[in-house]
Amino acid sequence: MEASSAATVSAGPGPGPSPADLLRRLRARGAADPVTHVERVPARVGVPAPWPPWASAELRAAFTQRGVVAPWQHQAEAANLAYEGEHVVVATGTASGKSLAYQLPALATLLSDPRATVLYLAPTKALAADQLRAVAALGLEGVRPACYDGDTPRAEREWIRRHSRFVLTNPDMLHHGILPGHAQWSGFLRRLAYVVIDECHTYRGVFGSHVAHVLRRLRRQCARFGATPVFVLASATSGDPATAAGRLTGLPVTAVTEDASPRGGVTFALWEPPLLPPDSSTSSSVPAQTTGGHDGTTDLIQVRRSALRETADLLADTVAEGVRTLAFVRSRKGAEVVAASARRSLDDAVPGLGDRVAAYRGGYLREERRELERALLHGDLLGLASTNALELGVDLVGLDAVLICGYPGTRASLWQQAGRAGRSGQEALAVLVARDDPLDTYLVHHPEAIFGAPVEATVLDPANPYVLAPQLACAAVEAPLTPADLALFGDGAKEAVDELVAAGALRQRPTGWYWRHRERPEVDLRGEGGAPVCVVESSTGRLLGTVDGGSSHFLLHPGAIYLHQGVSYVVDDLDLADGCALVHTEEPDWSTHARDVTDLSVVSVRSYVDAGPVGMFLGEVDVTSQVVSYQRRRIATGEVIDTRPLDLPTRELRTVAVWFTLSPQSLARAGVQSADVPGALHAAEHAAIGLLPLMATCDRWDIGGLSTAVHPDTEAPTVFVYDGHPGGAGFAERAYGTASSWLRATRDAIAECGCETGCPSCVQSPKCGNGNSPLSKPDAIRVLDVVLANLPA
Numbered sequence: 153m154e155a156s157s158a159a160t161v162s163a164g165p166g167p168g169p170s171p172a173d174l175l176r177r178l179r180a181r182g183a184a185d186p187v188t189h190v191e192r193v194p195a196r197v198g199v200p201a202p203w204p205p206w207a208s209a210e211l212r213a214a215f216t217q218r219g220v221v222a223p224w225q226h227q228a229e230a231a232n233l234a235y236e237g238e239h240v241v242v243a244t245g246t247a248s249g250k251s252l253a254y255q256l257p258a259l260a261t262l263l264s265d266p267r268a269t270v271l272y273l274a275p276t277k278a279l280a281a282d283q284l285r286a287v288a289a290l291g292l293e294g295v296r297p298a299c300y301d302g303d304t305p306r307a308e309r310e311w312i313r314r315h316s317r318f319v320l321t322n323p324d325m326l327h328h329g330i331l332p333g334h335a336q337w338s339g340f341l342r343r344l345a346y347v348v349i350d351e352c353h354t355y356r357g358v359f360g361s362h363v364a365h366v367l368r369r370l371r372r373q374c375a376r377f378g379a380t381p382v383f384v385l386a387s388a389t390s391g392d393p394a395t396a397a398g399r400l401t402g403l404p405v406t407a408v409t410e411d412a413s414p415r416g417g418v419t420f421a422l423w424e425p426p427l428l429p430p431d432s433s434t435s436s437s438v439p440a441q442t443t444g445g446h447d448g449t450t451d452l453i454q455v456r457r458s459a460l461r462e463t464a465d466l467l468a469d470t471v472a473e474g475v476r477t478l479a480f481v482r483s484r485k486g487a488e489v490v491a492a493s494a495r496r497s498l499d500d501a502v503p504g505l506g507d508r509v510a511a512y513r514g515g516y517l518r519e520e521r522r523e524l525e526r527a528l529l530h531g532d533l534l535g536l537a538s539t540n541a542l543e544l545g546v547d548l549v550g551l552d553a554v555l556i557c558g559y560p561g562t563r564a565s566l567w568q569q570a571g572r573a574g575r576s577g578q579e580a581l582a583v584l585v586a587r588d589d590p591l592d593t594y595l596v597h598h599p600e601a602i603f604g605a606p607v608e609a610t611v612l613d614p615a616n617p618y619v620l621a622p623q624l625a626c627a628a629v630e631a632p633l634t635p636a637d638l639a640l641f642g643d644g645a646k647e648a649v650d651e652l653v654a655a656g657a658l659r660q661r662p663t664g665w666y667w668r669h670r671e672r673p674e675v676d677l678r679g680e681g682g683a684p685v686c687v688v689e690s691s692t693g694r695l696l697g698t699v700d701g702g703s704s705h706f707l708l709h710p711g712a713i714y715l716h717q718g719v720s721y722v723v724d725d726l727d728l729a730d731g732c733a734l735v736h737t738e739e740p741d742w743s744t745h746a747r748d749v750t751d752l753s754v755v756s757v758r759s760y761v762d763a764g765p766v767g768m769f770l771g772e773v774d775v776t777s778q779v780v781s782y783q784r785r786r787i788a789t790g791e792v793i794d795t796r797p798l799d800l801p802t803r804e805l806r807t808v809a810v811w812f813t814l815s816p817q818s819l820a821r822a823g824v825q826s827a828d829v830p831g832a833l834h835a836a837e838h839a840a841i842g843l844l845p846l847m848a849t850c851d852r853w854d855i856g857g858l859s860t861a862v863h864p865d866t867e868a869p870t871v872f873v874y875d876g877h878p879g880g881a882g883f884a885e886r887a888y889g890t891a892s893s894w895l896r897a898t899r900d901a902i903a904e905c906g907c908e909t910g911c912p913s914c915v916q917s918p919k920c921g922n923g924n925s926p927l928s929k930p931d932a933i934r935v936l937d938v939v940l941a942n943l944p945a
């Protein structure tokens with residue numbers, strides 16, 4: 153299937169400059185050297201292993217025909233463990249062949265036991281469809297793999313339930329379709345030998361906590377039918393994958409983490425865009441965040457050249473060198489800005505050269521994606537700017553250079569994106585371009601936090617009562633709950649059941665707890681914070697999508713820009729009573745940024761550390777917040793157009809927070825004047841929120857904060873950092889558990905920032921409700937020094 157345009161374009165690029173040469177040329181462009189660190193990630197030789205003895209000749213032949221000569225060591229190790237009946241998680245890098253680790257034991261079992269079945273779960277339908285193609289291509293008799301999801305025609309469903317032995321689905325379908333219909337699935341579940349959970353690192357936060365209980369419900373149904381399937385999980389490289397997988401499944405899980413697949417060497421540069429002269433702050437910068445996200449920003453002065461501009465220039469330069477380059481940009485709009493800007497500079501240099509750069513947007517059809525892959529592979533296309541939609545399920549490896557515009561939030565994602573660089577055995581270049589924020593700035597000055605640290609742990613909290621109670625209700629509908637089930641669902645299950653009884657949802661009988669209502673409870677795994685709000689196009693009445701209740705005030709206030717599948721809409725009206733926002737298509741040249749104000753009270757303390765003048769706490773809090781205004785900013789320059797007031801009701805959030813207190817005396821001794829205490833705490837709070845993603849897989853939009861010189865509940869100067877999800881998502885808990893390293897990194901990030909009075913790279917926050925005032929950078933360092941001096945490491 154060759155596209156006709158290929159004939160008119162020159163053949164693919166020959167060997168370009170070496171990564172070291174290329175980097176030398178890139179960094180020689182400006183006056184100051186923007187590179188803060190260069191890491192050589194050495195090439196790795198693959199370590200093959202023999203086929204497991206239990207893999208039949210037929211199975212080996214099927215894989216050999218698909219180009220697998222022998223498994224790599226990690227694949228064989230994980231496969232052997234799973235085949236012996238141990239629950240296992242394989243957590244290795246991009247393109248390390250994790251699928252063979254579960255396909256081998258699962259398919260070997262299906263071939264040797266004609267009754268056995270396998271259930272495969274992927275986070276997206278597209279990924280399940282890719283996996284279906286891979287399994288079907290092996291052509292093994294009697295396996296009859298099939299996808300079972302929302303798109304599966306009714307007519308085929310019964311056939312799949314009866315005859316397929318390898319069912320591919322997603323957690324939502326398991327929750328909404330398979331478990332409630334367990335009677336129809338009894339034949340399948342009774343014979344279930346393996347449950348495969350692919351890309352399991354995506355099950356984090358509140359969504360991950362829901363999925364954890366869906367899996368417990370699955371285990372419960374299997375047990376009723378006498379089955380105890382083995383769980384095989386595949387994860388991107390992540391910190392402590394055994395613990396995360398154990399929390400997800402509720403089972404003891406063994407981790408295989410030693411990646412034995414071969415890899416080309418990568419020259420990895422950390423790149424900090426130069427500071428702009430003070431007076432040019434509004435003339436040539438692009439906002440780092442151009443989605444209509446939660447960032448209710450204020451009068452930030454952009455002190456560094458924007459990461460988008462810098463990435464666009466680097467993309468143009470590498471393409472001009474004939475180097476196949478992929479640029480990762482966080483927002484869709486940002487990817488378009490990078491591609492357009494690179495195209496313009498290339499066309500200025502050589503008319504027509506700009507055509508070899510394109511933008512990739514999520515939502516492309518499979519054929520369109522394949523065409524892009526083909527064009528890049530053949531060299532018709534040399535540069536591609538993409539959102540991280542390309543992280544999952546697209547086969548794009550073998551690039552010469554990868555540009556990462558802004559830290560993608562986790563080291564796991566960083567390595568996944570960088571892993572796109574390097575075609576068979578050849579050296580490649582990866583560049584992380586820092587955005588103007590505390591985390592990015594910290595990382596480019598602390599390469600050990602990237603290259604010397606394990607990737608972060610996937611955080612989830614199955615004990616969240618806001619997840620546990622509705623999940624127990626779902627379980628009770630599927631079969632009455634028994635005391636034995638309480639242990640399965642873990643900490644807090646008894647309390648949650650008692651509350652469901654008190655609320656009249658469950659009735660206790662001698663044989664267990666029964667669901668009392670006719671209809672099933674409505675529980676959305678991905679929805680959080682209230683009923684979702686529907687987004688409707690006024691002119692057509694078409695439903696575009698939904699936004700969870702918790703985010704709706706930020707994302708769907710009147711005047712907000714709402715992006716959907718690459719199309720821009722403007723919100724005309726947000727009807728909270730009907731749970732509906734009316735929008736029309738419009739593509740203005742500004743972005744919108746909502747601002748909120750917050751109040752907080754302590755409900756209970758779960759755990760604390762008494763460290764003399766310093767206290768560190770974990771507990772429940774009630775947060776009251778109100779979105780009060782939004783700002784419009786020019787997309788191209790970041791210039792603030794105006795701030796407009798909003799009239800939205802306040803909202804309550806019961807959640808989990810970590811907080812620390814300091815005695816006023818200790819602050820005075822450290823040299824913080826009492827008038828500067830509010831600015832000191834506020835600055836420390838902002839930076840601490842910015843650095844928390846270093847410890848846990850969250851981003852700063854998942855968490856909120858509040859600081860005050862005297863809080864009525866603590867009666868002391870206090871900084872609160874809380875989970876932005878009802879009941880908590882595990883982030884504050886993680887912050888509490890890693891408090892001294894978290895605050896140490898926060899302190900260093902502030903101290904090492906080159907600015908004088910605070911900037912977006914250290915203590916300013918893009919979502920501050922107080923317009924980033926007051927802020928005192930030097931006093932924030934003193935505050936954190938007091939905490940660190942007293943807190944046990």
Ligand SMILES: [Zn+2]
Binds near residue numbers: 905906914
């Ligand atoms: Zn700064």
Ligand SMILES: [Zn+2]
Binds near residue numbers: 838917920922923925
């Ligand atoms: Zn603030």
